[in-house]
Amino acid sequence: MAEIKNLPLPDEFLDFLKENGLDPSIYAMADSTPRYIRYSNSKLKGLCRRKGLLFQIYGIDAASGAAVSALNISFGDHVLDLCAAPGAKICMILDILGNSGSVTGVDVARHRLAACRTMLQKYALGDRCRLFVADGTTFSIIPSRGLDYDFNLSSSPLEERVDAFKEWTSRRPWKERKLAAKAAVKGQSVKGLRNPELIFYGPHSGVIGLTKDEVYESASSEKMTTEGYDKVLVDAECTHDGSIKHIQKFENWGWKTLPHRVLNAERTDCLTLLQVTDPSRAGSISFHGLTVAQNEDVVEQFLSNHVSAGKLRQHAKSKLQEIDGSENCPCRSGQIPKTLRFDPLTSQTSGLFIAKFKKLPS
Numbered sequence: 001m002a003e004i005k006n007l008p009l010p011d012e013f014l015d016f017l018k019e020n021g022l023d024p025s026i027y028a029m030a031d032s033t034p035r036y037i038r039y040s041n042s043k044l045k046g047l048c049r050r051k052g053l054l055f056q057i058y059g060i061d062a063a064s065g066a067a068v069s070a071l072n073i074s075f076g077d078h079v080l081d082l083c084a085a086p087g088a089k090i091c092m093i094l095d096i097l098g099n100s101g102s103v104t105g106v107d108v109a110r111h112r113l114a115a116c117r118t119m120l121q122k123y124a125l126g127d128r129c130r131l132f133v134a135d136g137t138t139f140s141i142i143p144s145r146g147l148d149y150d151f152n153l154s155s156s157p158l159e160e161r162v163d164a165f166k167e168w169t170s171r172r173p174w175k176e177r178k179l180a181a182k183a184a185v186k187g188q189s190v191k192g193l194r195n196p197e198l199i200f201y202g203p204h205s206g207v208i209g210l211t212k213d214e215v216y217e218s219a220s221s222e223k224m225t226t227e228g229y230d231k232v233l234v235d236a237e238c239t240h241d242g243s244i245k246h247i248q249k250f251e252n253w254g255w256k257t258l259p260h261r262v263l264n265a266e267r268t269d270c271l272t273l274l275q276v277t278d279p280s281r282a283g284s285i286s287f288h289g290l291t292v293a294q295n296e297d298v299v300e301q302f303l304s305n306h307v308s309a310g311k312l313r314q315h316a317k318s319k320l321q322e323i324d325g326s327e328n329c330p331c332r333s334g335q336i337p338k339t340l341r342f343d344p345l346t347s348q349t350s351g352l353f354i355a356k357f358k359k360l361p362s
């Protein structure tokens, strides 16, 4: 593939970069962007013990890895990944948690989340994971904390609980699929998105033994705060101008389609809405665009909505946090202190912006 600096970037895109104070040379390292992998030491040891030299590795961009590290995941955390597909970050989160806590992955794109499910199964990481096709801006299902269904302690055995979830299988009975399709059509919201639809759950995700009403119960914002997630990752959709890999795809898609696909104003506005979504407890957000409008401006907007519990009571106070270990990352500070920018040229990653917030007690 030719170096990206020699690619025929359309004038509109060059103007866009200029307007945003971005130097087109940030795309010059396209051909030499290294491939990154992550492997888990404990897993490596365990697997090596059991299967000789076999060990498990998977690819993840270093900047994406930094977005997950920013969460400072602790043993037992219940983590919400609001834009989860196709799933590189959710794999890393599950890998860090091991046999503790849980992860709930949400994405509006069913086909992308189905690809995420395939990845979880391929890497055997789905044990404590649930995947919901849902709109992250309105998602309000709390984590299941009773993660192991206890047949002995339960007052009614699994078979007696009408509608109770049993072990997940990709081969759902025809009747169940028909009912789900009917419910999905009924549940169309004003935005045209379906009500949450559970498309995968692991054996220790807390779903088995619960009824549909229990699994899909929508929590009040108060309950979401007290019983919600310990960490939230919002890997928001954006124009993707910061992603080298995305820009390279226009070689196949045609450069003329770039202004429509990347710079479409309506799309950008709608995405900004997601980017100001309130993470329910503590979380990091990461964006793949490089413009100030998609990054620092969103952080400013978020903070102004959350700066004072008294000012806007529907939002709890939030504070920007320092990202631990950032001194060892190939990134620089964003225009707002404590935020990080990985541009493709200096970081040799595919490009990312990261901000970390902590919800403060009101």
Ligand SMILES: C[S@@+](CC[C@H](N)C(=O)[O-])C[C@H]1O[C@@H](n2cnc3c(N)ncnc32)[C@H](O)[C@@H]1O
Pocket (backbone or CB within 6 Å): 064, 082, 083, 084, 085, 086, 087, 088, 089, 090, 106, 107, 108, 109, 112, 134, 135, 136, 137, 235, 236, 237, 238, 274, 288
């Ligand atoms: C940058 S990708 C996420 C990449 C993913 N975190 C990973 O590590 O592979 C952004 C995702 O956000 C999803 N998305 C966009 N709007 C959404 C919304 N309102 N609610 C949930 N997901 C949304 C898109 O479908 C897309 O899969």
